[in-house]
Amino acid sequence: MDLADDLITDPYGAYATLRTSSPVHRIKGTDGQPAWIVTRYEDVRAGLADPRLSLDKKNALPGNYHGLRLPPALDANLLNMDPPDHTRIRRLVGKAFTPGRVQRLRAPVRAMADGLLDTLGQQGSADLMAAYAAPLPVSVICELLGVPQDRRGDFRGWAQVLLAPDPDRPEAGRQAIGAMLAFFVELIEHKRHSPQDDLLSGLIAAHDAEDGRLSEDELLSLAFLVLVAGFENTVQLIGNAVGALLRHPEQLAALRKDPTRIPAAVEEAARYEGPALLALRRFPTQDMVIGDVMVKAGETVLLSLSAANRDPDRFPDPDRLDVGRDTAGHLALGHGIHYCLGAPLARAETEIALRALLDRFPRLELDADTEDAAPWRRSLRARGLDRLTVRYQAGPSPFIRSGENVRG
Template structure:
């Protein structure tokens, strides 16, 4: 790479707007690059598909940082299956996956459709809407709130807290972030106490009942589960809908095809996940020992992060990867990860995306972007990839 593209200059505003030209160069010259991340830590960035799959499936790269650096790195927000390794991972995943069976997900279709229609009813008298605030945020937060048992009137608080959790994961600090994190912890503590007194049939009630029946779910793990569900069960879907609609707006021939053949939505969602996925980077992994990997020496404690959106544009795996094609043959994209940490909520995210996008196109067939796509502000950070606002004309 040239000096202007050195690791110090990788994570720029220009990169956040469109990282794909940089990823193309990285895959060719430095598919396993040692660099400094935005939080000041040093580690390896993996950009090719083959290497990405290898990292995601290799048990020598672990998720629990406390096994490397001790309990001082423990957090109530990371005591969940996403940041755990076997055997804890299997136990935690087993408890949570009871709420994500195929039967439960399939049974939610009609209700999700009702939510989508109600949200679009609310803006139908207007000439415009903000896709994120009016629709893409609201639909999944309503669904996950109901699934978890969160009072619906608290959903706006959860958006603020969700943004702060993501900010904290990017090592952002400040009085406001700390305040939000403290509010979130206090809210969860009061909520769990209330559920213990008055359990329902929601996921959190079932997890608390399981805990009291001796299934070894600690208080910290309850905090971790809720945090994971908010980010994985909400943030991912927000940006799947947002990025997916943007891709259709950028490719009017693909949008026209989907409107004419709405049954193509299943393949369209897979292509949206591949083309500009909602999770740009994997969460952190650490090498458990010294070993050689893809020609580079890994040292115990080395940080490794996979650029999922780069792997999903790798021409070694995908034909014409920079072309958005909703009729593309089913691809083995990595938008939901790979291996034992494959996203448990992927079927729900897919269902929400399918319903949300097809309903939007059916209800408002003439949507147009009310600004230049280059002027949209992409959210900073090392987890989700999505824009803050998408103003649309809907008449």
Template sequence: MAVIDLGEYGAGFLADPYPYYAKLREAGPVHEVVSPYGDRVWLIVGHDEARAALADPRLSKSPGVLGLKMLDEDVIGPYLLVVDPPDHTRLRRLVAREFTARRVEALRPRVQQITDELIDAMLPAGRADLVGALAFPLPIIVICELLGVPAADLDRFRAWSTEIVAPSSAQAERAAVHELAAYLDELIEDKRCTRPAGDLLSALLRTRAEDGDRLSAAELRAMAYLLLVAGHETTVNLISNGVRALLAHPAQLDALRADFGLLGGAIEEMLRYDGPVENATMRFTREEVRYGDTVVPAGEAVLVGLAGGDRDPARFPEPDRFDIRRDARGHLAFGHGLHYCLGAPLARIEGATAVRTLLERCPGLALDPEGGPLDWLPGLLMRGARRLPVVW
């Protein structure tokens, strides 16, 4: 099987990767590829194979199985996306004690309040960059308030986070990780030394399992890092990609405006059709594995294609059709198995609140004809545009 250089696909792959994934999928569910950054990896583009790989214990999340260490793991510490059981089980259990469904549901009124305030600020102009005006500030304000990050630090955090998930260069990414690590150490120490507060980070400082287990300083920093970065970047693209899909399909937009009872299904279809994470973070083969007719040797890096899998016609008929009445259950946008997204319930609340409020308060919402071409996020991790100019 020939190795496929994704970099040769050019700018078209960034703007719309789905035809390229479809072409790969027609030739088979698994391919050896070279990423746009020059890394050789195995890419899974079939839905059933991707779902199996996401839950396959033969695939490790730790680059340590290859004698490697990720940049952020080395600086930040061990976090959920780079550890396997039993370490993963222990860390997830400790954070799940505090990041509960009840705590998330209690955020719903505040999510609505923030959304209303952001749209209040947008409305007078009649046009806006939806990413800068709503899709980015809503989830970052929510996650920072949840964790107890001071509002004055939001702009600094935004710059660090953006550089980490869609780096402009290796040097800039490294600098952002180091600066964020130092910031989190200072924030945690401040919370350790002050009276107990009701935020999640303060709760994680205090929480203990029944056996007395608790998060170490490095684990706490790493957990805060993961919740801050993953806790808002994905929701930014859920909102902006979802609104872009609605605006590109006027009949679906009209149907949703006419019946917000369709909203829950619409959010799931947005996640399936053009979800915020294009490919899951890297996995590594502990031993030889087979998916379909393809054998991946031991000691190899594997990218599980969430975007590719969710457009697989074997799982979703007419996968390139955006249909808010579709049964999109089984999509992979939040992953599957042990590493299923911890923040999925919060992302759904934020996405539904933002979309409904936007449609209710911005009649005639449309893409801005003077907005110019979209600037797509680089790399294979995040799927979205840096800006989404709209008018109403």
């Protein structure tokens, strides 16, 4: 199967066909190299927790799909690690995403969301991806990492290039990664001499500890990973959630009637239109059977989160958005030891972003005058919108006002 066609233009239809006819299927990756794609919920969930499926590229056979390639200084990250290194580093960075720290971030996130919506004001129309869904998470990541205010504009620009690469300018992504790497080297040196209460200062302290818990490359890679994973996934989750509700006005109406459903609506949006079509590529450390197919050691395995979340054997009527659905067990943010580290923060940001948006604009709809108001990006890796053009009218709201309780 050619991934550039069916799995990009109509992923859920293609996944449904594969799930029925060949749940573990041989395909070509985006670089033309072979891989196995797994589409049934039970197989995907089991694969996510199977220690025989390694993330370490040293276990990969040559000539198979390997996924994203980064400069060596950025490659020593959690996306390429197995235990015990994965366990050691995840324990260090996990301190940034504790429930208490995420709770303390809720008020600043709401203030950031309100500030962005202030700029939209009475315009009446906007691209919510560019004006809201993208700027909010990058502002939160800057706050988390301790990026100085006068450098956040550069930071947002580099992140945007990585989020929406221009196929006509492939060098732009490499330049953005290079600029960001140089920036992190500079920022780390600055925080060594002037530490603050932020994630990067904490990681530097771990790096500089006598027991050497973190190498220099691991430190750089972690800073980069927090940006890319924390930014991109949350941008897509916010955009996909808003887009799905606007395409299903009866669900939006139910949410407006009962705003206590917002956390459940975020979970359903994650199941229905999750930000990641596929989990990280994995490489079996031994020959193993997945489904009813023998996969050889070192071949590439792609576990389809989106296919699993639309599996009718796990979620009845899976192609229907239902904010009242029991979404327990959805795999949008992973499962097992590689479960998304920033999931609590991504959930909180999306809940707050959705609540603030509906609070400010009780009349919100897709822009009917735009030929394609919500086109999907052509990507195998991420499920997200290129833009989300809406019309809105400000007015009184049944929801909380800024400055009140924002626990959601």
